[in-house]
Amino acid sequence: MFTVKQISKLAGVTPRTLHHYDEIGLLKPSRVGDNGYRYYGKESLLRLQQILFYRELDMPLDDIRKIIGRRDYDKLGALQSHKVALNKKVARLNRLIQTVDNTINHLQGDNIMSERELFKAFSEEEQEQYALEAEQLYDAATVRASNKKWKSYSAAKRESILAEGNTIYADMVAAMPSGVRSRAVQVIVERWHKHMEYFWTPKLEQLVGLANGYNDDPRFKANFDKIHPQLAEFMREAVQVYVANSRKSGSK
Amino acid sequence: MFTVKQISKLAGVTPRTLHHYDEIGLLKPSRVGDNGYRYYGKESLLRLQQILFYRELDMPLDDIRKIIGRRDYDKLGALQSHKVALNKKVARLNRLIQTVDNTINHLQGDNIMSERELFKAFSEEEQEQYALEAEQLYDAATVRASNKKWKSYSAAKRESILAEGNTIYADMVAAMPSGVRSRAVQVIVERWHKHMEYFWTPKLEQLVGLANGYNDDPRFKANFDKIHPQLAEFMREAVQVYVANSRKSGSK
DNA sequence: TTAAACCCTGACGTGACGTTAATGTCAAGG
């Protein structure tokens, strides 16, 4: 059993916040002493953690109460979606950072920025339009086929394939400054294209969908962010250029 | 010249917000028509962008006004620090994501979590306490010496040193799952120790300070986060173990 | 037994707008 002060220290909130949460019925103490003191148990801790996650995503306390108050409330599912939401926040912040960079260059006269560009990272919108596309790409059949191919390799082979992948992404990060259209980057995209065939043999258009998936699908995005916060986004643009070019030269 | 509605669409704020900013003298229109209409010019856009960046970092509007109102206000410098602050936010979110993962495992019974762990990503604290130490480490003399040594290398040599560094950090990320005390990690720390001598020859204790610097100094931290969001923190712990062990075996 | 450190309940304050109301302005089409 913890007192308000103890909880407040643990969770980084003030006692007043706990009073407030009690008042509005969001987090009631497990037990109230005869002296009126609030005592919280371990379940309260877990519930408070959930509340803080939702609050982190700017949800009104009233809505939070409604959600975690439902008797069929699914803790695990909620945590999964917290992760997705937090990843989106990270993506947004990364776009903001990109905008800061652009603005710095803009002020130094190195590039020009339209009015829209100045703010495009702030306004949400224009996200998720690729969601359907990605959904379609990662359908059950594709995933099954891809898994099968992967499992057919020896452990050593798998190691070396993963290593090759890491090298490609590392090279890509190194080449980022030269821009998505640069020869250097496009050569790496080609290596990446070849590399993908260890998993499945994508058609040219599917490459774009795959690169979109790197951005939209949290499973991938998180891993890419570890390498470089702008890598997924950069890859998407680079692959678009690559596919556009390949089509031109390939179809004549 | 833009009207309130136009600005609001561009920047993703409501007209009411612009009214409010006018009221409190944070962002006044470039011109007010005879009809009382507010008209904003391009300078206003840039100023609004700055305001939104500060707001993104949860700064009170009153403070924002004071800062950008100063006549020696440095736009570029501000943007630089926006970047640092945004990167800190990203790092925090990554820690939160890590906590979500841990909690998921915890609920599935795969690991146990202390009360502190449940919340450690929320509470800020335990950042920056090494600030002084780091300050001391990066004093002018050290930095000068380090720069001098670095400049004495040929361009090719520098390239290869940087590459070696990248390899070490990549290997470190790969070895993270085995824990800070594992043989694998400690061997890599030793390689890192050797590697550092290209820059200067740190005394054993200074290694700890250096690794702390990776966490505390935003210049380094941002770069480490690009490789892996927990790398800087992991290095700090690993180096502490390394130094403790070296002292034991070295001094007998 | 006394001080320090904790607890309680009101109740009002605050910051950044949202919302509503009542009213004026402008551009386009009939």
Place this chain on the structure above:
DNA sequence: CCTTGACATTAACGTCACGTCAGGGTTTAA
């Protein structure tokens, strides 16, 4: 010229998540 609809204005009260007193009781360690 007149209407209509989308814009603009000011004024003023509402909201949300607490912060901040004020006034008073309780617990613990010296």
